[in-house]
Amino acid sequence: MSENIKNWLLFILTVAVVILLSYLANSIINRKAESQFAYTPQIEIGAHEPRNVVWGKNFPRQYESFMRTRDTSFATYLNGSKLRDALGEDPRLVVLWAGYGFSKDYNQPRGHAYAIEDIHNTLRTGGPTGPGTGPMPSTCWTCKSPDVPRTMAEKGIGEFYKGKWADKGSEVVNPIGCADCHNPETMSLQISRPALVEAYENMGKDIKDATHQEMRSLVCAQCHVEYYFDKNIAGQEGVPYLTFPWKYGTTVEDMEKYYDQMEFADWTHPLSKAPMLKAQHPGYELFTTGVHSQRGVSCADCHMPYQSEGGQKFTDHHIRSPLDNVANSCQVCHREESGALINDVFQRQKKIKQTQLSLEELLIRAHIEAQKAWQLGATEAQMKSILMDIRHAQWRWDYSVASHGGTFHSPVEASRIVSTATEIAQEARVKLARLLGQLGFSGEVAYPDISTKAKAQAFIGLDMDKLNDEKETFLKDLVPVWKKEAAEREAQMPIRPVSSRE
Template structure:
């Protein structure tokens, strides 16, 4: 067998072919390597901050100078145009849509106003405008504690650093109105030097510790959910230690299921409020998004919150995380279809089908609990004793807690539809058991038949039925928004004007013309 060199001797032109071919391959590989190096350099420049950022600088616009792509996508949360079959990023009045909610929360702030959630951009404005925060006239007035600000702004870790955690929780909500003005943003989740994800709220660290877990050992993928779990969780205000104010606490010591947290609250004999009609010691589920997500298939398989709600996108050849946090269905090609190869419409129909099943069960549970409250109220009216009512009120408490747990987290039917069906099923059972016991008790008091329920067909009628005055609430809220809120913003702008670095065009304090007609 002749060698290549022998062939080249026989055919000299063959050597030139090999030489030129090799040079061509080397040239192409060189271009490819240059392109890769250039792209890597672009990415390095894109993610390298071009200025020093103070970790506790709450101004998202300052962080945005160093990370413009992420900042511009964050600003897009101002957009409220996205709508799907079961959700909208625009604010909708849920009490008007479903007046039963007014009765279920009678005696609690949620009976005054409850809306669909909007983007992080509106965190401060929505809290100022909602009736639940009342209409304070000064720093020591109003129904809500300072703790209510905890999840709304990067001003919170700043204040916690300056004052101390317990000190931050003390006082009224209005006492920090001029201090908490920047909506949820960069400093809530990121380290200013490395942009690594960080936990800025101590309640999550304490909640994990209560379960025997060290949050410092969390992987980067776990952190892509844990930064969300700082706020999208069930919580309560522990007021047992007066020196710590209304201390924000996660009820995770027994675990994170609906039964675990229910047991935790029962052991403490904790209640959020006493129901105005039934006198039941009630629990208000907040928004247990993280706990429910962990119960679903995505959470169990290690898919993070950010994978679906903050999908990767690219611009100018640079890949980055989209900070326009929204429903995955809004950008289904970048979220769901990264893993699921089904047609977009098929994926949507699957989500909607799960939502419909959960919604159907939810709508069956709600009127039963409403009736149970009124029947309990009738039993008290007819002379029922504490001993007679105690087991019934516990069933009402548990039925509504489970219903609320399933509906307070707006994405529950998508995150864990099987678990939500189970939870609502147990709520239905407990509501029916409570009503059965009430029927027997009422019979012993000489009452047979249906307990009369007033006209609660609209939000206003339901609110008046539980003693609220919608006209007065609108009047006092309007005055608060036109007087105290502008003072808060003026003080905040004066404080910002003294901060360095200065930001051209202002410091992005959202200041909207409040639409008081809709409040």
């Protein structure tokens, strides 16, 4: 072969190699560009987007299942998704919480999608007529909406907690949803409320060290926990700053010690004059003492199990009682009949309920016997230890009932708490019997007729007609104003399609 031809061949070969390499580079770039569009959502979700429906455009399955929390057709032994009047089912609660908001109105919680509606409707938030009015502080909004982290980020945390509940009525309008638990860019779980981060710091822990599986419970623990409003936070004096009493730990005794040490009381009971503690809903704390938690199960594993739809596996955002969905929750691990599993749950709850109910009667008797002692001229010194016993006993009782699923999440711990509370309540009544004897009274202090909610509320002197009227006016006059202002504000918030990205 002549030298000339050889050189030409070499030239053509090199050209071919370079062309192929360029093609390869081109193909790689093409396919990388494709991946920007494959599996890419339609809407750009802003940093503090509070509207669940906007997130729903990108995540229709999660959103639609979340919207099913509006379903109210399922009832369990204790809760479920129905609107249930807890005071009507157990009027004793009215007397136990006399002097405190919960004696006015207390319903079993409905689904997350009702968060705003239900806090508007409850008599506990009263009937404000405009900014600066009404019984509750702004802090009461904290767990109700993804508008909360948005407002906090815009105005500051202390500024959010400051003022009356009615002051933020037009800011907080979207029910609990996406932005409460998710990072808008990556969709990974994230904490949106300061109190949990601060509580971890107070325990000497860093929440950033949490694992993904722990986060599947911790996002719930932002709200489903015991808390109080601390008005003595340095730099935030006078502001009802939402705080978890976890400094010494999360057991009922740890928190009792914490409150006793700071001499904190939620309210003074009008009958016994005891400095009371209201347990909120220590659901997470009780859950962590139970066997499911100890085996590494998270809240989401049972309350938001994976589900499959059209071949796509995703997390069911219809957050609800697992007993409404035994197949995807319990039966993933437990190979028993659905009916048997539900029965297991109810059996535990019923047995503990029995002891809780008799404890309630003991507590009411202690309150009215203390009232009798005051009437007969008992002194502060004589009453002091009795009132502390009543405080502790009712706190522990409340801790065991207020954690809605607690008697299943951790039945042994729940019944331990009830038995320590029963012992303390009996101790208070022994002391009261002695004191009443000293004061010259030897009979039984008559147990009031509190067989219905109405009778119990009349017994503690609540003017229900007035409360109902105020609420009606509020719902008719103020709520529509809030909604209108919110709609105008949200109309200014753009919804940007991803295709408009520059």
